[in-house]
Amino acid sequence: MSHAAHTAAAPHAATAPPRPAALLVEFDSPGALLTAAEQVRDAGFRRWDTHSPFPVHGIDQAMGIRRTRLPWIVFVAGVVGCTAGLALQWLTNATSAADAPPGLWTIFQGYNYVISEKPALSLPAFIPVIFELTILFSALATVIGMLAMNNLPRHAHPLLAHPRFRRVTSDRFFLVIDADDPQFDPARTRDFLGQLPAAVAVETVPEDRSPTALPRGVVIAILILVALALLPPLLVARARLSKSTEPRIQIIQDMDNQERFKAQQAGPFADRRASRPTIAGTVARGDLAGDAHLLTGRVGDDWAAAFPPTLEIDLRLLHRGRERFGVYCAPCHGYGGAGDGIVAQRALRLNTEGWVQPTSMLDATVRDRPVGHIFNTITNGIRSMPPYGDQIRPEDRWAIVAYIRALQRSQNARLDDVPPEVRADLR
Amino acid sequence: MAGTAQHATERRRFERGPDRLAAGAAVVGLAGLAAGVAVGPNVGWDVFFRSYLLNYCFVLSLALGALFFVMLQHLTRAGWSVALRRVAEFVAGALPWLALLFLPLLIPVLQGRPGVYKWSSPDVVAGDPLLQAKAAWLNPAFFTVRCVVYFVVWSLLAVVFVRDSVRQDATGDVGHTRRLEWWSAPGMLLFALTVTFFSFDALMSLNPHWYSTIFGVYFFSGAVVGFFALLALLVTGVQRAGALTASVTVEHYHDLGKLMFGFVVFWAYIAFSQYMLQWYANLPEETAWYFARQNDPWWRGVSLLLLLGHFVAPFLALISRFPKRRPGLLVPAALWLLAMHWLDLYYLVTPRPLGASYVPAAPLHWTDLALFVGLGGLFLAAVVRPMGRHALLPERDPRLGEALTFENI
Incomplete structure (x- = not known):
């Protein structure tokens, strides 16, 4: 399929001149980039960007970029994570169907595990999970939100194919106006960029004509990986549906198999008893005969x-x-x-x-x-x-x-x- | 840059002012010490020495926080902080003086006074199997030796880091910076070990049955919070007095606020880590420490005030960018955190250990106030005095330019 698309595009490429994807201006100093950015901002362009080898102070104001909304997304995610952590532990351990008001609430029956004599709803014990989930949700929201707001991930960009643009990682500064910009006009925009102070060069970035379909090798690799990934669930499903006389595989022992001693049998302790006698002067919990x-x-x-x-x-x-x-x-x-x-x-x-x-x-x-x-x-x-x-x-x-x-x-x-x-x- | 003209005209040295202020602070400090000693026989010397320990640990922790900050800047080759580093060096420079002020705390230990460190009393140890088991570490002679080691290490580090930085003002030699960068790595290791063991010896051993391996980090985290609060106040003070008006900008305050906020959260993280493990395990020798701090209404109040005042309130107050960039808001926050840091040490030092041999008449004493004034005054004198003798920022540090043009993104 990718092959067919390629051959269809080829004659078109031979006849028509390449449509510009963007116009690129090169500068050799961050100061020139700042001045240019201010002029482009004031000219009312909307879809454009600057590129530099290092962060340039003041570029946000020069480009007229508003403060990002990302912190609010992170804040909401953090609150959701905090609530999720609390709700998760409350619902699974601390709820009781018997005490719940009738209706939907009665489907909530927690495990009510009593650990170390602590109440089932025990905030100090819950805080680590609440804390970690808050951090987890915030961190994921930060990364995913940042990617989404920047339209990432993106596999290719026409700019990356331009030979001049390679120096963006060492010593050159670029301002790029996208051809999608409503004000964009190949000739007039080019003139406008040409008269920017200290512009080293203005170049057209041709449209990216490289094939967009995935290479066959990648497709085959993905298919093989999917097939391999299906094996474990298939094995599990087979084990669930068939009977076997073999003892089950215990990955987690859970103290299922323990040593057991009969009366008069030698135990594992130094005095050869199988259990420890009560320590003198102590009473086991619940054994105090008071009332x-x-x-x-x-x-x-x-x-x-x-x-x-x-x-x-x-x-x-x-x-x-x-x-x-x-x-x-x-x-x-x-x-x-x-x-x-x-x-x-x-x-x-x-x-x-x-x-x-x-x-x-x-x-x-x-x-x-x-x-x-x-x-x-x-x-x-x-x-x-x-x-x-x-x-x-x-x-x-x-x-x-x-x-x-x-x-x-x-x-x-x-x-x-x-x-x-x-x-x-x-x- | 536009700033260079202002930088050239700003004041970077004081003349007689710091000397006068230091002399005044020293007089007030000595008067406070004298008042504390005068009240001593009335409140009991056990109470006196505990008050002394509390307020001594307060000023010492601030100086240790400063030493940590100075070494950290060299260790990371930080640029932004150069404009603030000299003020921090003045604070760390008080460490040799604080070594002298530690000597009175050896009196109760060598006396074997059970009301302060009960492991120092042979009578108490004779009746206590746990203390006998710990006697190889907790005994007056070894305690004294260890304290000498701590103070020698801190004084040497402070002297080295202040002296080389000041010498660079005259020579402009980059070699000083290189030397301090080299020293900062082993210095940091020594610092971590000595601060941990000092806090074990001086504070944790007040309740010698109790132990918490995180205690050293807890003491350290509180010390750093206190130091950043103090640094914000000192830098504001220097600017109010007309110096460093162009070099220290709102960007530096912003970073101080970030560090304050970060270490407030770190302190809470460590405090909760210690609390939760001991609360969960519920072992009698561990919970006794919290028992003394939660079952008495006064100490329960102090604990809750710490939770709210040392974490919740500053967390909410400092989380936004807004107050961090306004010294008018940052200064009250710093004062509040400094007070909370004192309360934190009060919470560590003063509660009566279970089974202690003395019963305080009240949880607060006049000695607490007198010795706060006394040790605080002497500490302030030691910090302020060098401000009249040296430049207020490392004038020829190779990274000063970076600090002057520093901007938060």
């Missing part, structure tokens, strides 16, 4: 008849209790607490030997037990029910107790418990 009522369900020697005063009994706690009850208790005791959970049903059907049917929590015996007693049963287990103290936090155990109380009330409700205005519906 006996909260942690054991006892007040003095008796079962506590009331919930611990540090706990607020509200709907939130009951919801938590229902959720935990569903996880830990319902498999045996059933969702209603009658002792008819799915495990109990199956055990009965199989007639399992030694199976002790779970107690119905709705019976008077359990109903009359103080809350501390029920709490203790959950903590330490009873008969064939295992202890749950190690799996469920004390506050959650109390939440379960509160939910059991609600179940008991609901399954033994009297007409008095129903609000008067809805009693009629029951008849």
Whole structure:
């Protein structure tokens, strides 16, 4: 295709004189360039530029260039980066669907990772990411904005082909008026430039007639690179869709495979134990037995008849209790607490030997037990029910107790418990 | 150039004025020192020495910032700053005098006074395993030796850089510039090491259990902020007195403003880096330092004032080109930053370390004021005195022309 375009252009080049792309004036000092720039500016030209081997002070005023708007672009990008950094961390870690107002907000559920006992929304920990994103966005906006405002990148320019222009990087100063300028007229503009003071030479820059299509070698190289770049995603896609008995390739171990020691096995430490004993005089976090009522369900020697005063009994706690009850208790005791959970049903059907049917929590015996007693049963287990103290936090155990109380009330409700205005519906 | 005629007629030397000003400052300074010593027995010598350390570190940090600036200009062969360099050299030239003023701080160390440096007291160390482990470094004899090394290095660097620059005024020999350019590289290395270890020894060891490897950079960043503020004030003062009226232009103030702004941000970056790591790791021996500065209402107020006054306010005030090119706005900003630099050192020195043996009656004392006047006056005298003896800019520096025609793009 490029070949055809080239041959088509050739006869045209042979007959017509080359159309000027620009007019070029050469100077041998920055002062002359400044004076010339002022005159061209005052003559009202719009599409023109100056070129020099080094920055010339005052050229901006001489050319009538307004202050760049780039700082504002960078400022906005910086603010966006700052906001993005904050939002990214807030949305991914600190949001909670449960606490969100209903509607779209409930789709935001952050990881809520607690790191070093810091709150999920923890500004000092967020600042490095916010800072880096601010810098990143500003820096990219600076570079991309600068390129865009200068119409860069540009692969070729007619000026670069002009032999005189080569000295722009050593000791010559140039002023160039583009042929696109509304005031441009090949003859009159040439006269105008010729009478500029200290002009060394005025030359026509011919239009760039070099082929514009990409060379075939570059096209082939790009195609090969694209093909190679497609290989990794193809391999990944194949791995996702096929089955294999090989162990998976673990690039990041993530502590998936760890050393494991059984009882009485020699461990890696000098004393051949597999774990470290507690340091004398220390208590592990969360193991401090301070509040006996909260942690054991006892007040003095008796079962506590009331919930611990540090706990607020509200709907939130009951919801938590229902959720935990569903996880830990319902498999045996059933969702209603009658002792008819799915495990109990199956055990009965199989007639399992030694199976002790779970107690119905709705019976008077359990109903009359103080809350501390029920709490203790959950903590330490009873008969064939295992202890749950190690799996469920004390506050959650109390939440379960509160939910059991609600179940008991609901399954033994009297007409008095129903609000008067809805009693009629029951008849 | 249009400027040459003005440059030829401008004043580049003072006559008797600086001598009179220096004598006045020295008298005020000595009176301040005397007042501090007189109040000493009432407030307690522990409080006196801490006040002395605070205000001493304030003036010392300004002189160190000046030494850094002078060496940096030679290291980078900077042209723009030549018109300002001599004033900075006068500030750095105070270092040999400051070496003398450091001597009183050796008294509490050699006395083993636990209220100032608790590692200097054998009784305290005997009951403290951590201090015993650190005793190989933190002991009075080695401390004294190290301080001698620091002050010898700084005094030599200051003398070399000021003397060669001044000699060039007479000889016009480019060799002086070459020599100082050569010396600036090893000088900068020595400077970095000595400033880091000085700040560890003099300031960080006030809380000898606590450590922060970035502390030297923190001290340095604050020192440079303070120095640029002082340089802007001194240059304005020299111009008000009728000298350098053509050589120092708005372009130089613009660059001073840029440097002030840059180092304010650098200071905040370093301060936050130190804070965030210790806050995140939450190790008791590290957080104790911040605990003392955040759990007391006074020190919490000082911390917040530093955050706002040493970073947020100057950041917003100096970010634009506008105030940097107007000395009328830059001078108040410089005064403010100088005050904030003092507050920064106050925040480093004065809070009582946890488990310290003395309890200050108030977080501010008359000694803080008296010794500020005392050491500040003597420092000012040392800076101003040479202004009457030498030219106010390096008259025959090969790059002076570049500085005089310097323009920000």
